[in-house]
Amino acid sequence: MKLHFTKQSEFADVDEFDCDNQALNSFLKDLSLLFQRRHFGVTILCFKEEDLKKIIIGYYTLCPASVQREALPEKFLTGPKPNPIPALRLCRLAIDKRFQNQGYGKILFVHALKKYLDQSKQIGGSIIIIDAKDTKAKQFYEHFGFLSLPSNPFVLIQTIKYIEHHFA
Numbered sequence: 001m002k003l004h005f006t007k008q009s010e011f012a013d014v015d016e017f018d019c020d021n022q023a024l025n026s027f028l029k030d031l032s033l034l035f036q037r038r039h040f041g042v043t044i045l046c047f048k049e050e051d052l053k054k055i056i057i058g059y060y061t062l063c064p065a066s067v068q069r070e071a072l073p074e075k076f077l078t079g080p081k082p083n084p085i086p087a088l089r090l091c092r093l094a095i096d097k098r099f100q101n102q103g104y105g106k107i108l109f110v111h112a113l114k115k116y117l118d119q120s121k122q123i124g125g126s127i128i129i130i131d132a133k134d135t136k137a138k139q140f141y142e143h144f145g146f147l148s149l150p151s152n153p154f155v156l157i158q159t160i161k162y163i164e165h166h167f168a
Contacts, residue, residue, distance in 0.1 A: 021133065
């Protein structure tokens with residue numbers, strides 16, 4: 001099955017999407033286009049085509065960010081760095097319940113990381129920040145080497161160098 005990725009648009013049919021999380025469903029259906037229009041972030045849809053219909057498997061949302069040096073664990077503070085440190089944030093990642101536990105979360109996550117790598121080469125950024133919505137999501141990101149901020153265990157981070165080494 002071939003997967004397609006595209007930026008959210010008013011032409012995307014997101015009405016049937018259901019990831020079993022009302023906040024993530026509502027964001028996609030009610031706010032994602034508004035957020036894009038206001039340049040708060042970009043939502044990328046992953047879909048497959050079936051009988052000439054596009055079926056949304058999942059989505060993720062990226063936005064620009066920064067993090068204060070003092071919020072980072074010591075291991076992230078080697079060498080000179082600006083304050084705040086430029087970053088990119090993975091705000092949301094959701095998979096439709098029909099496609100959960102089939103490896104699509106990893107596919108979307110790696111796609112998001114590769115998009116971040118491309119963007120960091122164009123505009124900079126040395127850290128990726130992830131907002132985990134719950135303990136299960138936190139454990140998913142930790143599996144890929146992301147570390148919780150001391151001040152908030154549901155905010156995870158990793159360096160661009162780590163991402164380049166493990167996901168390029």
